[in-house]
Amino acid sequence: MNAYTLHSVCAVTAWLAFAYKLTALRKAPRDYALAALCGALLFSAIAYTIAHPRLYAPVDRLLGFPNGAALVSMTCIVLVLACQQFVLTFWAHPPAVARRKARPRVLAALFVLAALYTLYVMTGPSEQRPKDFALHYATDPPFAVFLSIYLLYFIGGEAAIARQSHAYAKVSHRLWLRRGLGLVAIGAWLTLAISLSRALSVPLEALSVDLNPMEPITRVLGDVGTLITYVGWTLPGWGPALAAPGRRLRARRQYQRLRPLRNALHEFAPTIELPAYADGFWHRLRPSYLEFKVYRLVIEIRDCQLALRPYADPHAVRVARELGRAAGLAPREVLAVEEATQLASMVRSRRRNTAPAAHCGPRTAAGPQGSGLADEIDWLVRVAEVMERSPYVAEALAGSRAETVGEGPGRRSGIADVA
Incomplete structure (x- = not known):
């Protein structure tokens, strides 16, 4: 299975996971954590879909500017991380406390999105790069700042998700929820390791170190971590059927x-x-x-x-x-x-x-x-x-x-x- 096939599997799995949890949301429309989980799966599905190499160029033409698919995909990833942290916060705390703790996370996501869009307009990457967008523009100083802000938020978000999932799994009394959160933590740690390697690409590209040969491996490991996360988020719903x-x-x-x-x-x-x-x-x-x-x-x-x-x-x-x-x-x-x-x-x-x-x-x-x-x-x-x-x-x-x-x-x- 090559990287692009795995990317397609991630996109299809995300849409299926979103549809599965959406049926549960219809039964409990006031469940804010479940609504946030549906949002995380939806944004993840959109990110994987529009970033697919075969859809990258059509999305750019639809948006009217080059690499617009990359910008929308990054936007969705930021929203995914924010929604996942929102879910874990509402699961771990009473509603009043959860709302108070979730507010800074929402504001941080909005701040990052505002910074990304501002810097994107300033850099204006004009060459369409569906396969190596981040690596190609990493040597451009304004874009290096753009990429650094995105990766720092990604690293912080994945670390928070991994830590919260692991902590909540230890105190949960529901067997399949504990197992699901354990998988979420594993997937988050794996994608965190990938994001750390991506963060190193910014200074290494400035030093003329070629990281393109590592890009397919990085993509595969990132997709595997994402698939593990999908299984973890949905396991509490369908896991009991296995038993x-x-x-x-x-x-x-x-x-x-x-x-x-x-x-x-x-x-x-x-x-x-x-x-x-x-x-x-x-x-x-x-x-x-x-x-x-x-x-x-x-x-x-x-x-x-x-x-x-x-x-x-x-x-x-x-x-x-x-x-x-x-x-x-x-x-x-x-x-x-x-x-x-x-x-x-x-x-x-x-x-x-x-x-x-x-x-x-x-x-x-x-x-x-x-x-x-x-x-x-x-x-x-x-x-x-x-x-x-x-x-x-x-x-x-x-x-x-x-x-x-x-x-x-x-x-x-x-x-x-x-x-």
């Missing part, structure tokens, strides 16, 4: 583990049942459908556990704890054996019509306190697996009732076989 198959598979496994446990408890607490998911066929194909069903199972299991609490066998739980510790299980595994034994003793007591305890007292088993629903689901899945497979549950139940002579330490209990 959909994994989410669905994980939810299906969780559902298959929790469903037998819920059914065993629900048999003796039939009034505990949450409303079903009431969406159509296509919604059933989404990962959220299975995730909602798993969430229902967790709530119903906990509610049934509370309702059947008087039927728990504290002695069996204590035996399970001692067996787990004697076997050298990790503390978390011991807790899982305890809670699995508690649930199994509830089901067995109800199936045998054992009278409930007069005072259920404190909870006989409790799992580790997680940080959210995901931890609670993982914990109950582990408890269900232990209840199904662990020999310590069966041994604890066998040792707690004299009538369970037929059960032994080597017999697995099973959720459907606790009676």
Whole structure:
């Protein structure tokens, strides 16, 4: 892939990214950060389009003066940098603080644009140079000032974007936003390195150092950094779709583990049942459908556990704890054996019509306190697996009732076989 092909890829990608984010802006027209992001993508698309070698001359003819495409492209790049900084500022701060912090950045962009247009009129580059515009005129003193102002703003803007993206990625709680901002930071650092090399071209050209052989490499690296940035800005929107198959598979496994446990408890607490998911066929194909069903199972299991609490066998739980510790299980595994034994003793007591305890007292088993629903689901899945497979549950139940002579330490209990 040569430099011009990559340039075309950047232009097409920018337009696609702009169209993609524009659909989101239509749903949230008052989102200033999203509007600024759409502006950044739009100006970037315009800059890449009109600076393409095949469009450079037609744009000049349309504007009526030579190298007008280069001036418009530079203008768009300045606006891109300003919009990107605006986005990050509004993401990182409350609206009132963000407006105050964004104002100097907007004024700086306007000042740079005013300086660029003034110096451009003063220099008046008359020879059309679509491939090496900056390098060709770098030896002209007024244009060297023009190019220095542009590159200084470019370097400062990319450095600010890289720093803000990296800082905000570290504190964001959204996984795909963190990943997207990480890519934005990488793209910004890469384009920053290219801009630094361009900044060196001004004094080196004055010293008659020929940098034309490096120009294709510089263009390619700059375009690659820009493409990485496009991916980073749009990743939070389409990135979760990449994880959909994994989410669905994980939810299906969780559902298959929790469903037998819920059914065993629900048999003796039939009034505990949450409303079903009431969406159509296509919604059933989404990962959220299975995730909602798993969430229902967790709530119903906990509610049934509370309702059947008087039927728990504290002695069996204590035996399970001692067996787990004697076997050298990790503390978390011991807790899982305890809670699995508690649930199994509830089901067995109800199936045998054992009278409930007069005072259920404190909870006989409790799992580790997680940080959210995901931890609670993982914990109950582990408890269900232990209840199904662990020999310590069966041994604890066998040792707690004299009538369970037929059960032994080597017999697995099973959720459907606790009676």
